[in-house]
Amino acid sequence: MSSDFSMITTRRDEAEGFFQRMVSRGLGWARKNSLFQYPFVTACCGMEFMTISGARYDIARFGAEFPRFSPRQADLLMVVGTVNLKQAPILKRVYDQMAEPKWVVAFGVCASSGGFYDNYAVLQGIDRIIPVDVYIPGCPPRPEQVLDGLILLQEKIASQSHPLVDHGAPPELTAASGRQDLLAGGSR
């Protein structure tokens, strides 16, 4: 809120901060437990992905069981398997079509770093084209590793903070505007 005068907090700032924390916590809790995922499955890691989706390991316990086969409805992009250079523009486009907020999980070493496919055809990790939140190693990863990665992602989502009101871009900070702001009690 009044980031330009962090030393001086008014009662309004404190109240806003309190509500912001509460809203962030509530939104984080809601988001982390309803991850609509888009499975971008290209290779053999898909078998392990089916295992964790199935009844024995069951990512439905973490609220992430619902695959949406449209990126526009998805929150979580799971890149499962090797992404080669011919696929890279497709993956980039899928990521660009997803609506905010969005998170990305690199499932397995091939998606994380290219794995042992250090050759002419394979993208050396999807983080070369899209940002990644959680990397899950393994070839393929054990289901426990995937669940561990999912819990890490949930922790990240739960600890993100959200602004209460969209104030737009902050105004130019000049001495006059700063004084006005202070006199008005942080009315921005």
Add this chain to the structure above:
Amino acid sequence: MSEKALRQVAEKFPEAVLHGYSQHGDETLVIKREALVDVLQYCHDDPGLQLKLPASLTCVDYIDEKPRFELVYTLYSVTLKHRLRIKVRVGEEDPEVPTSIGIYRGMDYWERYCWDMYGIRFTGREDMRRLWLYEEFEGHPLRKDYPLRGRQGLIPERDVRDIFRGPGPGPGSVPASRAATPRPSQLPVIK
């Protein structure tokens, strides 16, 4: 296993066969390029051979030898249960072979594969597109002189910290060069 088939083809085309041998239970005939279509047609049509299944067509790059490439046709007879392998040597300066999709329809994808990976041209047919790689790709990656890490990305990559990937030639292992990886045709001509 199928020495009889090998002898039959060798006696039918005495001047076209350069070499015939049997190794690890597979009979192989090395023939001249000009006679390839005739030999394949005979193998397909003859009632004593009936080699009607084009099991595979691949290529070997013997980079230090002349002629450089060797095409390997593997034919199989489902009815008589024998196998024959036919090899043709092709030089680097004119890597051209007459097509065989008039005889074996299934050779279509194999010929496109050999064009994609080795740059062998097949004459007398249409639709010589790449089989797997994208049209923007330059070069033929399974040739021995193609760089191991000659990656040709389609979209610009983000600037990420690279990790050590071991020895080997080719672009893609240095962060500065990754931003705009030059195509092989953009590289300076050495000789």
